[in-house]
Amino acid sequence: MLALLAALTAILPLVGVVMAALSGETADIAARDLTRYALTSAALALMVAVLTGVTGSVAAWLVVMHRFPGRNLFAWALALPLAAPAFAVAYAYADLFDVAGDLRMWMRPALGFDMPFEMRTLYGAAFILSCAFYPYVYLAMRAAFVNQSVHALEAARTLGCTPRQAFLRAALPLARPALAAGVALAVMETLADYGAVQFLAVQTLTTGVVRAWSVYGSTASAAQFALPLLGAAALLMWLERWGRKGRGFESPSARWRPLPTTALAGVKAWGATAFCLALLTFGLLLPAGWLAWSSLDVTPEWPRIGGAAWRTLTMGAVGALVTVVLAAALALGARSMPLAARIASLGYATPGAVMAIGLLVPAAFIWRTFPGAASGFGMGLVLLIYAYAARLMAAALEPIDAGLARVTPNMVWAARNLGRSEGGAARAVQLPVAWGSLLTAALVVFIDVLKELPATLILRPFNFDTLAVLANNYALDERLPQAGWPSLIIVLMALPAVVWLTRKVAASRPGAPA
Template sequence: MADIEYSDQGTRHRNSTGTRVLGWIAMVIAATCLLPMMAVVLAAVTGGTDTVSHLLSTVLPRYATTTLILVLLVAAGTFCIGVGAAWLVTMTRFPGARVMEIALVLPLAFPAYVLAYAYTFVLDHPGIVQSTLRDVMGWGPRDYWFPEVRSTEGAAVMLILVLYPYVYLLARAAFLQQSATAFLAARSLGSNPFVAFWKVSLPMARPAIAGGVLLAVMETIADFGTVAYFGVQTFATGIYTSWFTMADRAAAAQLALCLLGAALMLAVAERTQRGKSKYHQAGRRHAALPSAQLRGFAAFGAFVLCAIPVVLGFALPVFILFQMGLESEQNLLSRRYIGFIQNSLTLASIAAVVTVCAAICVGFFQRLKPGRQSMSAVYISRLGYAVPGGVIAVGLMVPFANFDNLLDGWMRASFGVSTGLLVTGSIWLLVAAYMVRFLSAALSAYEGGQSMVHPNMDAAARSLGKTPMGTLRRVHLPILTPSLLTALLIVFVDVMKELPATLIMRPFNYDTLAVQAFRLASDERLEGAAVPSLVILAVGLLPVILICRQVGRGH
């Protein structure tokens, strides 16, 4: 009995130690996610009022107005296209509907700035469209009006075409999960299908639709590549300009604080509306919503309406980029491009592994020890999805640059040795920024898989003498493998596409495919920018293919 008691005490001690260590790791991860936001607030507050006054009298009203216009346009556009397409493929049947329900997801693979490069090449003044118009009509450069692609409206169109799948996926899932009971009751009271949809189905799907629109809006305020290339002055471009062109860190921090406040307000709004909006199925038995068979002109119109965003958001840009790439002098097999590819793959691979490991630590700690501490760690870890990459970059660069300067000064004074930029000059701070930005996506995938692990499995593993870490390794991870692979892939692709944080934080002479594409496009070498853009697109198709498979299975 003494031996058994000693063994039980040893097991309890190991369990307690493992849980405590895991708790410390989760707290460190949460603190890392909170650090850039706190650093931005501190840098903005201590930056002095002169910079604030200058910003208020010069650029801040323009940044705020342009950002607001862009947000409103993208919100309206993604709502109309996403909800309309979801309603057509869910509530109607027409030739090609099964193809369209999957193809409508494909534009999600495109970064908005890549779409901007493709359409500028075709629609700008020297592009093939305007050149052909001038040749055919005999017009001079000022004899006609043509929509300006490099404008706020043009940037909004690019963002709408790549962000509407967020609304489409969530709206379609909400429609598929609805029972037909309420819809049929409205039909029996004399409402036509459109009125029944508008008054019954759409309100019931409102939480999901609002969540999708808010995701699109948060991606809009975080976008840098599209607005910078089009010359649209928003908070995102202002942060980059203040940091690099004006070398004014206080101004960059204060602009970042404005953007951070807007992003957090949107995140709180999304959480609030999702938490308060609750709908229950009318009736005990679930019945799928009835689909109307369309024929003739109505079927053709439905197909065309669904095909337009697919053609404009995926098929046409891919064709344009291939044509641009064939005309360029860029060689993917050259040593320089192999270096870009290696840098991109290295950063994406390391960031994906670090982020998924962080998600496992935070998520498993919440399962082991549910309570205020673990819930706080999870909530703080999720804040990164609402924080633009430029804000995270400024928030991490400011404190660690000060740390590097203080350490270098102390080493020079004490030992006559210069340490240089130990932290800010390495890729590890950039990896930390990626982890903060994309930890929420990895955590969502991990928690989705963890819901499949019944608590009785934990109890059974404990009864067999397994420690918490042993339970994670032998029970959880084998079951969670598909979810973890999905999380790895999502973070990998997001890092490949990420631009503002990479531009600000990358080590000297350490460029990625996204940076190379942006640099070439900024120099108006659009044909050259097409080559790295196509590689980014090819990688971005991987998670979209997975999503399309899930869409097909869901049907």
């Protein structure tokens, strides 16, 4: 029953989107712009998929299979851009490379040339989102390479393959499921992004959803923009699950053998270092450094920032707690109700803006039915937590499932034979064994809630600004130095959790770089 309740929690906003789209209201805005927005979203997703797939795979292969200067540092540091919201990266690059910015004003007379492309374009957005989202592919591929069979690599080398050929003909095909899963996650985040593409003036389906609702006040139009996103979400979740069907050929006996690594020297060694350093620089160091440098010129509004920081931490903690409770219930009931887990998984691929629009339909019904009890500040917070849980339940479900997999049926039956009920066995045996995985799931959700923008913009109560909303408001007013302060605080809040999570990947195999 709890698993069914958790699945219904995730599916209700999606049903609300379909109901709003089919409500019969006039939706001229959606009919006129839907194709253009959809094509832009598809082009952006394709470019991000290619860039993140290539850079993330190469970085993972270098770190896992080679020794070069800085390898142990890059092993965990390459995932740090996950702590930076995509909209913060967009603010930094747009300000740094603006036509009237200090850098380009210096380049034109001093160097005699200008930048070949603009950041406030589709290509600029693809570059920025790739810098922000390549860690999804890197972490998936690194885990795949770390746990790959040594036998396959040794066989490839024995048959005369060079290290590059062994990568292309053996390691990469075996890691194809992880590549598909990592690219799918990067594309999901690209389609769900609002803050970066909206600031860069790239009109995607997600910006169409928010624009139709906030500017034109049309829930039906917003829902029609959301329908293609739901279809894309279903396709991406299918691809991600297909990628995790265990198509790789792993040998349990080879798991505990140290991976053979190649020591790089000379140009190759420093080339590998330069490649990894470039990814880390473009994804985190350069945008965060520029935001920090430009923010020094302004006096931060500490009362507003302090209040927003407290609200962000509170919503992150509460959202993580509620989401993990629902995900744990779903994971415990997944064996008897596998369809419930698949339904709930659709939420993670669904943008936050779509979740928010879907919740407006049942919320409107509640407001009409219970006008006194359902109005006010509290109802807005409940809806916001609901949106977080519905979207991020699948993200919490994966690590919890992995933790519960360590519990054998005999352990559960032993508890039942000692008089425990099904719920009692879960509390006494299953959840304590999976405690580390529950913490991992909570941190994953916490990081995502810190960076969530569109759902918070739509559903938050009046005058309830989180750090993401505050940064967005500053950016809309072209006060980018002021936007740097809340953006950097989000990064500082998320960094410890990201470091802890990424260092856990190497623990799955002894001898891997930590």
